Amino acid sequence: MPPDSTVGAPPPPPRLAEMFPTLAPAQIARLRSAGHERVIGAGELVFDQGEVAKLFVVLDGSIEVVSPSPAGERPLSIHEAGGFAGEITALSGTSSLLRGRARTAARVLELDRAALRVVIAADADLSELLMRAFILRRTRLISQDQGDVVLLGSRHSAGTLRVKEFLTRNGHPHTTIDVEHDPAAQALLDEFHVDVADVPVVVCRGVRVLKNPSNEELAACLGYTSALDAAQVRELVVIGAGPAGLAAAVYGASEGLDTFVLESIAPGGQAGSSSKIENYLGFPTGISGQALAARAFVQAEKFGTDIAIARTASRLVCDRRPYRIEVGGEAVRARAIVIATGARYHKPALDSLARFEGLGIYYCATTVEARMCGGDTAVVVGGGNSAGQAAIFLAHTAAKVYILVRGKGLSDTMSRYLIRRIEDTPNIELRVETEVVDLAGADQLERVTWLDKRTQARTTHPICHVFMMTGASPNTEWLAGCVALDDKGFVKTGPDLTAAELAHANWPLPRAPYAFETSLPGVFAVGDVRANSVKRVASAVGEGSICIQLVHKILTE
Numbered sequence: 001m002p003p004d005s006t007v008g009a010p011p012p013p014p015r016l017a018e019m020f021p022t023l024a025p026a027q028i029a030r031l032r033s034a035g036h037e038r039v040i041g042a043g044e045l046v047f048d049q050g051e052v053a054k055l056f057v058v059l060d061g062s063i064e065v066v067s068p069s070p071a072g073e074r075p076l077s078i079h080e081a082g083g084f085a086g087e088i089t090a091l092s093g094t095s096s097l098l099r100g101r102a103r104t105a106a107r108v109l110e111l112d113r114a115a116l117r118v119v120i121a122a123d124a125d126l127s128e129l130l131m132r133a134f135i136l137r138r139t140r141l142i143s144q145d146q147g148d149v150v151l152l153g154s155r156h157s158a159g160t161l162r163v164k165e166f167l168t169r170n171g172h173p174h175t176t177i178d179v180e181h182d183p184a185a186q187a188l189l190d191e192f193h194v195d196v197a198d199v200p201v202v203v204c205r206g207v208r209v210l211k212n213p214s215n216e217e218l219a220a221c222l223g224y225t226s227a228l229d230a231a232q233v234r235e236l237v238v239i240g241a242g243p244a245g246l247a248a249a250v251y252g253a254s255e256g257l258d259t260f261v262l263e264s265i266a267p268g269g270q271a272g273s274s275s276k277i278e279n280y281l282g283f284p285t286g287i288s289g290q291a292l293a294a295r296a297f298v299q300a301e302k303f304g305t306d307i308a309i310a311r312t313a314s315r316l317v318c319d320r321r322p323y324r325i326e327v328g329g330e331a332v333r334a335r336a337i338v339i340a341t342g343a344r345y346h347k348p349a350l351d352s353l354a355r356f357e358g359l360g361i362y363y364c365a366t367t368v369e370a371r372m373c374g375g376d377t378a379v380v381v382g383g384g385n386s387a388g389q390a391a392i393f394l395a396h397t398a399a400k401v402y403i404l405v406r407g408k409g410l411s412d413t414m415s416r417y418l419i420r421r422i423e424d425t426p427n428i429e430l431r432v433e434t435e436v437v438d439l440a441g442a443d444q445l446e447r448v449t450w451l452d453k454r455t456q457a458r459t460t461h462p463i464c465h466v467f468m469m470t471g472a473s474p475n476t477e478w479l480a481g482c483v484a485l486d487d488k489g490f491v492k493t494g495p496d497l498t499a500a501e502l503a504h505a506n507w508p509l510p511r512a513p514y515a516f517e518t519s520l521p522g523v524f525a526v527g528d529v530r531a532n533s534v535k536r537v538a539s540a541v542g543e544g545s546i547c548i549q550l551v552h553k554i555l556t557e
């Protein structure tokens with residue numbers, strides 16, 4: 001067997017070489033000072049699933065990496081002298097997804113997260129080689145559904161959709177078993193003493209069984225969360241890991257700031273739910289929000305950002321510095337804060353809306369929702385760019401897509417290129433001055449009634465999938481009383497703050513607030529959460545990056 005050959009379905013050869021490179025003696029010599037050597041007997045474990053992940057460079061002998069599952073071990077790769085075992089979890093210091101075992105007596109160089117970060121920060125050659133291998137290995141695990149999680153669910157359960165989105169948006173490889181269609185489902189339900197009525201059921205590492213877990217419980221089980229340290233004062237805490245927050249984290253950490261990020265759900269924010277972003281500079285053929293977020297997340301980790309997933313800032317304590325951010329019963333403290341909590345979707349006032357959420361009502365259109373919709377007819381509600389993108393994306397697979405808008409057309413609210421594409425797509429039909437007035441169905445959405453306001457005609461259609469793309473409100477409740485907000489709740493910054501607002505906020509400094517600085521010194525707001533911001537990925541990224549310059553200034557004030 002050649003060194004580092006893969007046992008599963010191989011990717012095209014050039015990628016395989018990048019996924020499983022062989023380190024040159026000079027590269028290994030540079031790693032030696034950061035790691036420590038271990039001797040392992042034939043058949044012994046090098047590392048196990050669930051342990052804190054590390055990087056293992058093979059000096060002598062041979063090790064194999066397998067994916068443990070309830071059905072047994074599945075072989076993934078073999079590493080011989082010069083090869084290495086490890087993927088993104090080694091960089092984040094979270095739980096290992098896989099198991100490694102010595103095939104022969106072996107000698108390995110072991111690098112923990114701290115050691116790996118030192119190498120990646122200092123050695124551009126090794127940084128590029130390792131980062132590329134890590135990303136490609138994770139991509140392969142996702143595409144092969146090889147992870148430490150089995151999700152037993154049903155496409156008719158809103159909880160299953162939520163858990164699946166959480167895992168998918170966090171780039172966590174997992175196996176999904178549909179309890180209604182998969183022949184293996186009953187055996188697994190019996191093995192873990194659960195019932196169809198308990199779905200979604202998540203089995204972590206083959207041992208822990210969670211029935212309909214919250215995102216926080218799931219994150220804890222997957223090893224994403226560790227206790228927050230309220231005694232430590234961070235130089236910079238970023239709240240929200242959408243494009244704005246991730247940009248602030250990448251620039252902050254890369255410029256040497258001790259940077260910590262809190263994120264409620266998953267990296268990427270609203271952009272993470274976009275099927276294809278076509279106007280972000282540098283991606284002429286477009287990039288999915290998920291892919292952009294995953295890259296930015298790894299980039300932030302590469303520079304040493306600590307990121308806590310499924311942790312929500314619940315209150316800002318702003319009467320003294322350092323500021324304190326409460327997260328449930330825990331807290332973090334910060335000398336500077338970047339608020340990047342973005343916005344959340346508007347929900348039309350329909351009585352039955354909540355009943356069908358995840359059961360035919362969706363707020364984003366990614367591959368996960370498109371699969372639920374399949375070849376059926378879909379309705380997209382809204383006239384903005386996100387609605388246009390969703391309609392075009394869904395039209396690839398759906399039989400027909402209706403776009404319903406309240407206004408007289410799309411030209412005031414949607415980019416011209418999207419309007420043109422909609423006009424050129426034969427299975428998209430635009431209904432202007434039309435709104436959904438009723439949703440009906442038994443276990444899931446089955447019928448949609450809409451009103452044409454021009455004719456006052458109400459018509460009911462046998463449609464099971466409605467995508468609500470109707471705008472968003474800012475996530476600023478947790479800031480209550482700390483920073484000046486506009487009448488819609490967006491955070492006011494820099495020159496937008498009036499003298500009266502600054503007086504009311506007791507602005508204490510002789511200088512005016514910097515651009516992106518709120519009415520609280522050292523607290524910045526960037527991206528969609530900021531009043532008068534341009535609601536786009538590029539502007540969010542730009543604002544998140546720029547504000548780091550100003551964070552440096554206030555840290556020396």
Ligand SMILES: Cc1cc2nc3c(=O)[nH]c(=O)nc-3n(C[C@H](O)[C@H](O)[C@H](O)COP(=O)(O)OP(=O)(O)OC[C@H]3O[C@@H](n4cnc5c(N)ncnc54)[C@H](O)[C@@H]3O)c2cc1C
Binds near residue numbers: 264265529
């Ligand atoms: C479907 C869709 C398609 C889009 N397509 C495009 C496009 O093609 N091009 C384009 O330029 N723009 C597009 N946009 C707009 C773009 O995604 C947003 O402008 C951008 O994501 C804003 O970034 P942000 O970081 O400011 O906020 P968000 O993306 O909203 O991210 C905020 C993050 O903060 C987290 N958060 C919120 N509250 C808390 C809290 N209290 N504690 C911890 N974390 C918290 C959220 O979970 C979220 O991850 C699209 C938007 C949508 C919804």
